[in-house]
Amino acid sequence: MSRPSDHDLLALARAEAERGRDEGGIPIGAALIAADGTVLAVGHNRRVQQGSAIRHGETDCLENAGRLPASVYAGATMVTTLSPCDMCTGAILLYGIPRVVVGENTTFYGGEDLLRERGVELVVLDDPACLALMTDFVASNPSLWNEDIGVED
Amino acid sequence: MSRPSDHDLLALARAEAERGRDEGGIPIGAALIAADGTVLAVGHNRRVQQGSAIRHGETDCLENAGRLPASVYAGATMVTTLSPCDMCTGAILLYGIPRVVVGENTTFYGGEDLLRERGVELVVLDDPACLALMTDFVASNPSLWNEDIGVED
Numbered sequence: 001m002s003r004p005s006d007h008d009l010l011a012l013a014r015a016e017a018e019r020g021r022d023e024g025g026i027p028i029g030a031a032l033i034a035a036d037g038t039v040l041a042v043g044h045n046r047r048v049q050q051g052s053a054i055r056h057g058e059t060d061c062l063e064n065a066g067r068l069p070a071s072v073y074a075g076a077t078m079v080t081t082l083s084p085c086d087m088c089t090g091a092i093l094l095y096g097i098p099r100v101v102v103g104e105n106t107t108f109y110g111g112e113d114l115l116r117e118r119g120v121e122l123v124v125l126d127d128p129a130c131l132a133l134m135t136d137f138v139a140s141n142p143s144l145w146n147e148d149i150g151v152e153d
Numbered sequence: 154m155s156r157p158s159d160h161d162l163l164a165l166a167r168a169e170a171e172r173g174r175d176e177g178g179i180p181i182g183a184a185l186i187a188a189d190g191t192v193l194a195v196g197h198n199r200r201v202q203q204g205s206a207i208r209h210g211e212t213d214c215l216e217n218a219g220r221l222p223a224s225v226y227a228g229a230t231m232v233t234t235l236s237p238c239d240m241c242t243g244a245i246l247l248y249g250i251p252r253v254v255v256g257e258n259t260t261f262y263g264g265e266d267l268l269r270e271r272g273v274e275l276v277v278l279d280d281p282a283c284l285a286l287m288t289d290f291v292a293s294n295p296s297l298w299n300e301d302i303g304v305e306d
Contacts, residue, residue, distance in 0.1 A: 047220065054207060054216045054244065062206045070305040090243025090264070091207065095303040111243070114267075150248040152223040 003037045006101045009079045017081045017133055020044035026148055027133045028082045030057035032065050035075030041065035047148055058088035073097050081130040083110040093118055103130030156190045159254045162232045163278055170234045170286055173197035179301055180286045181235045183210035185218050188228030194218035200301055211241035226250050234283045236263040246271055256283030
């Protein structure tokens with residue numbers, strides 16, 4: 001079997017985002033993929049579902065992956081439907097994850113510059129389905145979205 | 154009643170670090186303090202206790218504080234026994250917390266430079282009790298400590 005493409009991996013994260021949306025939450029999802037293509041974990045934003053201030057797509061995914069050796073993170077790819085915020089950027093840097101695949105960064109531009117400065121390979125896929133998910137959500141729930149990115153409403 | 158000093162606030166975070174140590178965990182604690190001095194939440198690292206990859210002192214504290222309006226974060230102080238790692242630095246930046254009090258940054262130097270670049274006021278207290286907590290812990294548990302900061306053992 002050939003290794004999954006970045007678009008295949010993004011489909012995993014997008015399914016999580018859609019799950020979050022269907023739960024009434026913020027539609028952002030992520031997947032953590034090992035060097036050999038194994039899916040280590042998936043996750044999605046749980047601000048609404050768990051009243052959480054720290055479970056964004058990427059951090060929920062990292063939490064679901066559990067405690068991993070540094071060597072696993074060192075070969076991993078973090079796939080996320082939306083540009084990572086400062087917290088999620090920091091989590092990626094903390095664990096030395098060398099590659100990040102982003103669905104879209106049109107509705108939100110996060111830590112791209114810092115990730116690149118610190119040597120992380122960043123791929124932005126400009127995925128229309130991810131963009132539609134967030135565009136619809138932000139239009140319908142501006143206050144909730146502002147809360148999630150720490151912005152005064 | 155006069156407002157608590159930074160040393161008073163650090164005592165809250167240190168008590169959390171000691172609680173974590175007594176639970177068999179990584180001894181790092183934090184407290185989130187509102188503009189008027191109210192303690193919004195305390196927290197401590199729960200890598201061992203919950204098998205958590207994302208509950209560091211500061212993020213556990215933010216999670217315990219729950220969903221807060223941006224205006225509350227905008228007046229808050231994050232107090233932590235140890236220099237914040239990249240993830241916790243990012244969480245502080247995400248929520249626009251303008252002031253960080255650090256117990257010590259001798260055993261670990263994290264996001265100080267980025268916090269200052271982004272306009273966060275940073276106070277490092279060089280607290281001997283915080284330093285002793287971490288020095289003892291790192292000496293006794295080097296692998297666990299490396300895991301927590303994403304370093305290959």
